[in-house]
Each structure stands twice: as C-alpha cells, then as structure tokens.
Amino acid sequence: MKIRQLDIRDFGVFQGEKLENLGEGIVVIGGANRSGKTSLMQIIRNIPYGFSQNSNLPPPKFQYDVRCDLIVDEGNEVNILLKGFSNPEILYKNIIDNKYSNGLYNIDKATYRELFTISLDELNKSSDKEDSNIQSMLLGAGFKHIIKIPVASKELREKANIIGGTRGNPSTKMFKPYTENIKKSLEGRRKSMGLLDTFVQKKNIFSKLQDTIISKEVELLNSNNNIIKLEMLKHNYELNENKKNLEGELNNYLFNPEDIREYNIEKAKALKTQYIKELEQYNNDNLEFQSQTSKDKHTKELLLENKVEISNFYNGTSGIKEMRKNLLIIEKEYCEKTQALMNKIKKANNNWSSFNIVEEINCDEVEQDILTSNIENFRKVESEIVICNKKIGDFKIQRETLEKQIRPYDSIVYAKKYFKFTLFTMILGLILFFIDKLLGCSIILIGGIGTAIYLFINYSNSKLMLNRNLETKASIDNIEIVFNKTNVELKNLEENSIEMNNIMDEYRDILKLDARVTAEGIKDYFKIAAFLKDEICEYNLLKKKLDNEFSAICGYLNSINVLINKFDGFNIKNSKQINVKEIDIDNISNSCNDILLKVEILYKHLMLGEKTEKSFSKLSIVEKEIEEFLARGNLDIDISLAYNSEENQCENIILLLEKYISKGEKYTEYMNHKNELKIINDKLLQAVKGQRIGRLLQDEKRELEQSRDENLLEILDDLYKQYDSASELNYDYEVLSRDNKDLVRQLDDLKNEKQTIKDEIGALNSDEKLLKYEQDIREARSQLRPLAEKYAIYNTAALFLEKIRERFLENTKDKLLKGASDILREITSGEYKDIMPMEDLMQGDFKTVLRDESIMESSKGLSRGTKEQLFLAVRISRIKEIKPSLPVILDDSFVNFDIAHTKNTVKALVKLSKTHQIFVLTCHATLVELINSQCIQAQYFKLDKGKFTKSTGRDLQEYLKTL
Structure with a gap:
C-alpha cells in the first residue's frame, strides 16, 4: 500500500x-x-x-x-x-x-505508530522502557493476546479465592455458612429420635386446662358486664344530678304566648351602645360649634351654603402664600436689579443719569458695524500719518548722511606731495651714493618706483571718488522726490484725520462722553451701552412680571374678601374691614396674612359645622334603625316619637331598648336551660346506646311501651334510684373490681400453664422436626454445589491459560527473532550475529550473540548506537511480517x-x-x-x-x- x-x-x-x-x-x-x-x-x-x-x-x-x-x-x-x-x-x-x-x-493506531514511524524517540523509548505492549508489537506472532493471559489468569484465581480460598476448604469463605447449617441439622436430627414417649400425656393435661379456662372466662365476662354497668352509672352520676336540677328550674319559668319568639339581644345591645355613643358625639360637636361661633342655627346654614367657596379658598391658601412668596422674591429681585443696574450705569458714565438715556442710544448691529468701520478707518489714518512722519524723518537722515559722504578732490595737493617725496629720495640717494654707490642707486631707484606707484594709486582713488560723489548726488535727488510725495500724502492724511475726528466727536456726543475718550474707548462705551440696554430690557420684563403677579394676587384677595364680608356679623367680630383698593406692593404681605387668617377661621367654623351635621346625620340613621328593629320585634308599645321633644325622644328610645333586652335575656336563659337539659339527655342516651350497655339493658325485663330513647332513659333513671348517694355506688364498684382482678389473675395463671404445656408438646413433636432437619440438609447441599462448581471452573480455567502460555512461549522462543538477527548481522557487518529473547519474553529487552559466540545478556551493556541498531533491526523484521505492506517513515x-x-x-x-x-x-x-x-x-x-x-x-x- x-x-x-x-x-x-x-x-x-x-x-x-x-x-x-x-x-x-x-x-x-x-x-x-x-x-x-x-x-x-x-x-x-x-x-x-x-x-x-x-x-x-x-x-x-x-x-x-x-x-x-x-x-x-x-x-x-x-x-x-x-x-x-x-x-x-x-x-x-x-x-x-x-x-x-x-x-x-x-492494524491499530498504536502498532502503526510504534513500528512504521521510526524516529530517534521511538528507538530510545524501546531500549529504555520495559513495556509489555511495545514488546508484543515488536515480537508479533500472537503476542498481543499472549500478554493478556497473566491478567486473565490472575482475575480467575482471585474469583476462586473469594469463593473457597486458596485450597477450597469447605469451612472457609463462601462455603462456611452452608457447611455449618449442614452440621447443625445433622445434630438436631440425632437428638429428635428419642423424644416420642411423653407426647400423649402432655396432650391430656392440655385438654383439661382448656376446659377450666373456658369456665373462668364466662365468669369473668359476667363480672366485666357488672363493672361496665357500674362504671357507666358512676361516670354519668353528675350528669344525672344536673338533669334533676334543670328540670326543677324549668318549672319556675312562666311566659305569655306573645313573649315566645326569637330575640336578637346582641343587636339590641349594639344599637343601644351605638346610639348612646352617637348621641354623646353629637352633643359634644354641637356644643363645640356653638362655643366657637354662635347659637344661631342660621350660622351653620350659611357656612354650609358657602361650603364650596370656603373650601376652595382654604385649599388655595398654600397657592396664595406661594404667590405672595414669589411676589416678594420678585420685588426683592426688582429692587436689587434697579439698584445694581443704576450703579452699573453711573459707573460706566456719570452723564447717564437715567435708564431712558441709555435706552435712546441706538446700539443695533448695523450701527455697531458702522462704528467699528469708522474706528478702523480712524485707526488706519492715524497709523498712516505716523508712518509718513517716520518716513519723512528717515528721508532727512538719509539725505544728511549722503551729503556728508561727498568729498572734494584737489590735484595740486597730490603734486606737491609727489615733488617733496621725490626730492627727499633723490637727496638721500645722492648722499648714500658717495658712501655706497650700490646702496645709493638702490635708494634712488626704490624712491622713484614707490613714488610712481603712489601716484598711480592716488589717481585711481581720485577717479573712484569722483564716481562715488556722482552716485551720492543722484541718490539725494531721488530722496528729495520721494520726500516731496510723502509730504503731499501726509497733508491728505491730516485732512482725513480731521474728518474722522469730527465723526468720533459725533459718537462722543451721542454717548455723552468726554472729548478725552479715545476711539477705542468709544467702541467700549458702545458695547457697554448695548450690554446695559439688554439688562434694562430684562429689568423691564421683571417689572412687568412683578405687576402681573401683584394684579393676580389682588384679584384673588378681592374674591376672598367678598366672601368674608358675608360673615362680618358673627364670625370675625374683632377684625377690621380690609379694602382691597388700598392694597399696594408695600402692604401686600400684611393684607394677605389678614385675609388668609380670616379664611382659615371660616374654614375651621365650616369643619365644626360639618362635623356637627355629620354627627346628627349618624344619630338620625341609628334612630331610624332602632325604630325598624323594634317594629320587627312586634312590641306592644308606642314607638312613634314624632311629637316628643328631642331630649325626651332620646330617653324613650333608650328605655324601649332596655325593655327589649330584659325580656330577651329572660327568654334566652329559659331556652339555654332547656337546651342544656336536652344535651344532658343526649349524653346519657349516648352512654346507654353502647354495645355492652345494650347487653345490660336486655337483662332488665321491661316491655318497650314508649319510644326506645324514652324507655332507655327510664331504665337509667330506675338504675340511679337503686343508689341513694355516690358513695354507695363507689363502694359496690370497688368490691366488684377486686373480685374481677382475682378472676383475671387466676385466668392468666391458667393460660400461662396452658402455653407451657403447649410449648412442651411442640418440643415433643419429633416427626415434624425430623422432616425439617432433612429439608435443611438438602437445601444447604443444593446451595453449596453451584459454588463448588464455580470454584472448580475458575481454578481449572486459570490453570489451562497458564499452561497454554508456557507451551506457546517454549515452542516459539527459538523462531521469534531469526529475521531480526539477519538484519542486525547485515547492519553491524557480522559483529553481532544473532538476537535472542530474554527468559521472560515480556521483558522489554533482548540478548545479543557476538561474532566470537559470546552473549551479551542485556541491551543495557551496548552502546547507544548499537542499541538503536538492535531495535531498528527488530522493527524492520516485524514490518516485513505485517500484511499489507504499509508506508514506513524514518525521521533522522x-x-x-x-x-x-x-x-x-x-x-x-x-x-x-x-x-x-x-x-x-x-x-x-x-x-x-x-x-x-x-x-x-x-x-x-x-x-x-x-x-x-x-x-x-x-x-x-x-x-x-x-x-
């Protein structure tokens, strides 16, 4: 590839x-x-x-x-x-x-990296680090899986050790609990074989005890029933006494048919309390109003008629005070502005005696631009005059300097000097000739030549001086021409200066300035006048604002004064009348305070009137509610109160309520006693209706002629009649309780004896125990078998893996590194002829055989280069074995x-x-x-x-x- x-x-x-x-x-x-x-x-x-x-x-x-x-x-x-x-x-x-x-x-990424990408780091890493993974890659031939066998074998041995320890002893580890159960069951089975003799005798004793216990339980049941009956009578004895007392009290009450109805006493008491409270509140409020104003009813009516106006004016007092405050602030600002502005005007110019003089000065932008232009022209003319005068002075100095440079030339003077010098040298030469001819001739010759040179130089200088004198005269003539032109220009500028001074004088007259003020001063005064005009404009706005505020507050005070005049007869007797027309800016504060004080008094009286009216309204509502309440009660009394006086009317209402409350309380007390009697009967019936009490009542041989509840109450009443007092009832109860306790103790003893016999019978039941022991033995053995099988499987598997690894390593040890040995032999030119694996193939190292058959036991004894050649040879050999052929990378x-x-x-x-x-x-x-x-x-x-x-x-x- x-x-x-x-x-x-x-x-x-x-x-x-x-x-x-x-x-x-x-x-x-x-x-x-x-x-x-x-x-x-x-x-x-x-x-x-x-x-x-x-x-x-x-x-x-x-x-x-x-x-x-x-x-x-x-x-x-x-x-x-x-x-x-x-x-x-x-x-x-x-x-x-x-x-x-x-x-x-x-192949995986790690194998490719370690084998096919060979850098100096990989070679050094292989030689310096013992890594079983790298070693398996280098050796190949299934070593990737072989290296996992020790780990797997160790895990299997550990699992087997958890189950049965190292040797599989059944008394250890997980085998131990099952082995102990088997031993216990075997011992129990042996003991149970001899316990079959006394079993029948114990059975007979158990049957007799059971009959005795039944008879005692019947006796105890009868005793418990009697105790329950007495407990019920004892517990409800006080209720029965209360019942007798209530029946006696109910016979003392007598009522007419119309008195038997539902009474709302709480409502009546609440109405009475509320009425008294509202009546007291009304009397207090009315007394306070009359003491503050007048006892005349029309006073309150007039106040209530003008309620809206008084409230509005009172609510607006804060606004008026704020307006007054603002007015005073504006007035103060106005006065300060007047004084400060007048001081500025006087400081600027004493000739400005009023605001009108300043306001008449035209200071608009056009006029200011004209002034600026005129001042610039004036300044320009003055500067040009100065320049012309300076030029004229300079011309005079230049002309005087040039006239001094002209020098006169006299040729006769130079001839005389030449003759004298020549005569002196000739005489000196003749004298020296007689002494020394050569020296004399030399002096004569030198004197002649020097004289000739001197004459030549003087001639040249004289010619140069003549030319320079001519040039100087020409320069003087040019200066004279420019001087005359400058004089003409100066005369024109002086005429312009006179005209500009006249313009400046006009501005001084407009601004009322002294003649000594310069053009720059005129401009500054012009700016000051413009600034003062702006401030005067602001001053006028402030004055207008002051007048508006004054007019507004005067109008408001006038409206208040109209309202106040309606109440002059009774509410503000000691205050004097206020004429709004006499109010000015100086007394506005005092007048405003007086009027606002009167408004506050009126508002206070109005609040008292409203408070009295509100109290009366509440009182009337309560009276109406009382009338309706009494009418619903159907009282046989006259509740019409229209023709009574106000004081009698209030007393009658209170008396009616008290009468209603008295009848209601009496009838309520009667009904409460009746309800208490019913509750007591219900409680007694509840006690009688219990299951055990019912069984007791069945013993009472009575015919049920009435309802069941009445019959039960009569039976209970007859039972209480058997006892004259509670102490007699308690005595019978205590005697019966002692007898009952003796029966309970006897019964408990019999039951304990019965249980003991029963336990002994259970212990003697050998057949069942033998069966149980046999079952426990079989169950423990069935649970022990899988653990033993697992233990055998884990140990056997570990043994097989270890043997497979040993056999594999033994068979492949001599064939692993043949190809690598050939490559190392070629690289080292036969110096190293063979590579041998270590005894532990997983150790990351190799043995090497030298040419003389000596063996190097470890690569650590080799030089660095030889170690790298060794591991390179192993890698190349391994690369050749891997298919397909993959790219190899060598990095230095x-x-x-x-x-x-x-x-x-x-x-x-x-x-x-x-x-x-x-x-x-x-x-x-x-x-x-x-x-x-x-x-x-x-x-x-x-x-x-x-x-x-x-x-x-x-x-x-x-x-x-x-x-």
Missing part, C-alpha cells in the same frame, strides 16, 4: 502544499530543523486514523484539512479526506467487496550511527523498499549521499518552511551541506 499523492491544505506550517506522483520506493525529504519534517511525519502516521484532540499536534490556521490518495496492492485507488478532529472519510474506487472491515491498514533515526553502519542500514532500507514505500526525513547530507549512491529509483524533495520543491539527490545533498 503506497501513498501516491499528498495534499496538505491546512496543517501547522503547511498551507496548501502538495506532494504529487510519489514513487513506490524510497522518498527522501530533506530540510533544516523546524522546516516541517516532524509535522509531515505526524500527518503520514495519522492518515488512516484521523487527528485526535489530545495528541500534541501543531495548530492549524483554521481547521485541519489533509487529502491523500493511496494505491492498494491490487492497483486500486483509495481517497482519504481528513477534516478537523473528525473521523477520516475514506472512498474506495473500483473495490466492490470491502476487504478492509478492520480498518484501512488492518541514524544520527548516532557511524558512516559504515549508516551505509549498511541504507542497504537494508533499499531491500525493504522493494516491498514497502519508505519516507526518509533528514537534515544530513551524508545520508542523502548514501541513498543516492545505492538507490537509483529514490525520489528527492527539498522542504523549506512548509514548502516542497522537487529536487535531485545531488542538489538536495548540496542544499543540506549549506545548512
């Missing part, structure tokens, strides 16, 4: 990479560390199984996405899709019957091999590549060179940061050398 194509779309460093047209032999993929070789090995080892979440895989960019095309042994194609952590999707092409029911590779597994052993290992891989596809992942150029020299059909790919590039053996070798 070979991988033909690998499409890695998203896996760690690989993003959209492909390996196409892969060969069937060795495929070499070379690259530097962290280029993606290990990630590629993880992809190939997980192709048929899918990616698991708990494995240490490089993270995807989005989701794992790998596609693979496989060629199976018959040339058929299989497509595999791996998405995320889900199971791989496998599509079989041109395969009708599914031969891969156990999985595509027919030979780094600890020397060059000779690496070359031999490559030869072994070339042989393996004839049947298996081998992926060699490496970063070593030497390994690529060896493969290139020994395997012509090998394919080569360069891997760099997750990118594949097809290459040749030589190119890949050179590339790896540069790393």
